[in-house]
Amino acid sequence: MQPGTLRSRAVVLALMAPLLLFLLFFFAVPLFTMMKSAVSDPVASQALPQTAAAIRGWDKAGPPSPEITAAFVADIRNIEDDELFGDLVRRLNSAKAGFRTLMAKTRTAARETDGAVDLVSVDARWGDVAFWQAVASAAASPITDRNLLAALDLKRDAAGRIEVIPPERSANRATFMRTFWVSAVVTLACVLIGLPFAMVAASVQGWKRQLLLGAVLLPLWTSLLVRTAAWFILLQDNGPINSALMWLGVTESPIPMIFNRVGVIIAMTHVLLPFMVLPIFSVLIGIPKNLMPAAASLGAHPIRAFWRVLLPLSMRGVVSGSLLVFMTAIGYYITPELIGGAKDQMISSVIAYYAMGAANWGMAGALGLILLLATIILYTVYIRFSSEEEVRR
Numbered sequence: 001m002q003p004g005t006l007r008s009r010a011v012v013l014a015l016m017a018p019l020l021l022f023l024l025f026f027f028a029v030p031l032f033t034m035m036k037s038a039v040s041d042p043v044a045s046q047a048l049p050q051t052a053a054a055i056r057g058w059d060k061a062g063p064p065s066p067e068i069t070a071a072f073v074a075d076i077r078n079i080e081d082d083e084l085f086g087d088l089v090r091r092l093n094s095a096k097a098g099f100r101t102l103m104a105k106t107r108t109a110a111r112e113t114d115g116a117v118d119l120v121s122v123d124a125r126w127g128d129v130a131f132w133q134a135v136a137s138a139a140a141s142p143i144t145d146r147n148l149l150a151a152l153d154l155k156r157d158a159a160g161r162i163e164v165i166p167p168e169r170s171a172n173r174a175t176f177m178r179t180f181w182v183s184a185v186v187t188l189a190c191v192l193i194g195l196p197f198a199m200v201a202a203s204v205q206g207w208k209r210q211l212l213l214g215a216v217l218l219p220l221w222t223s224l225l226v227r228t229a230a231w232f233i234l235l236q237d238n239g240p241i242n243s244a245l246m247w248l249g250v251t252e253s254p255i256p257m258i259f260n261r262v263g264v265i266i267a268m269t270h271v272l273l274p275f276m277v278l279p280i281f282s283v284l285i286g287i288p289k290n291l292m293p294a295a296a297s298l299g300a301h302p303i304r305a306f307w308r309v310l311l312p313l314s315m316r317g318v319v320s321g322s323l324l325v326f327m328t329a330i331g332y333y334i335t336p337e338l339i340g341g342a343k344d345q346m347i348s349s350v351i352a353y354y355a356m357g358a359a360n361w362g363m364a365g366a367l368g369l370i371l372l373l374a375t376i377i378l379y380t381v382y383i384r385f386s387s388e389e390e391v392r393r
Helices: 003-039 043-047 049-054 066-078 082-095 099-111 129-139 146-151 172-203 206-221 224-234 240-247 261-284 291-297 302-329 334-339 347-357 361-392
Strands: 154-156 162-164
Touching (some): 003 146, 043 049, 066 099, 082 099, 099 129, 172 347, 206 261, 224 334, 261 302, 291 302, 302 361, 334 347, 347 361
């Protein structure tokens, strides 16, 4: 290879290095950390090493052997780090309710003596095999599918079979369905508004086009929090929208549009509309202007000409915009949090709760991983659709 070629490649790599480092540290590393936290569960194996070794041969049916209980007491006695002990308690309590008080009593009893401890005499719950099954499951391996299953309202029973969690204990699946449903409605609303708007913008020239595009792009120049706060004011019972409706005689009393799903859909549609209009507009301006007049000259009704000529040619932009709007909507947090009610929160709110409220990074990572997989599937479908369109052309 010639020196000039090597020098050129070195210059290219040097110019690309900042971008590659940015992608590595601000995208690849956080993504890997999230995926690792979703399947990683090292707390119990770190806090209970002797128990993890002794409990491997237990059949999980009858009571544990004296060797297992002795190893468990020794591990509890040796935990000096209060933060590690707190993480262990949270891990066990997430699998079986009651471990918070149980572990506190057990730790106190274990530290009061250097010898063996009768755990059943400390607390009768240690006679329940279910509590030992939770300990065995937590200490079995640092890699687990517990968080991924729990994200879909599933769990493993004592025999290792997957079963559904009772509805009163988790609602992640319902929240996912609500997230996808709201995102689909917002996407449909953006299509119904964005397609005619893009058609009008593509049909005019000069300052009229600039004005229409500026009206769409204006929300992108404003903070998302500011836009959401504006809708919070507009949608109130005594806000401008309800006041105008009552002044026009459309309604006699205010229409509830805040702290419900209607307000969430309205606000999200406004915020995401540019992501629908711009892809459709970019496709429409490439379509020859004489197609619709040609269809009319052949006797086609304007509606039929739109349905048979313009709409099929603009579908590439519609699909691109729909994919972009839907993938953005499923991860929305601020708008549903401020505008929606308790039954309108989306999966991003649950992820935020697990990450910042419950400090359960495993569940937050698992829910985020499922959203990532859904996004990848949608993108794969879009790539497949685009490839088929290119082949047909």
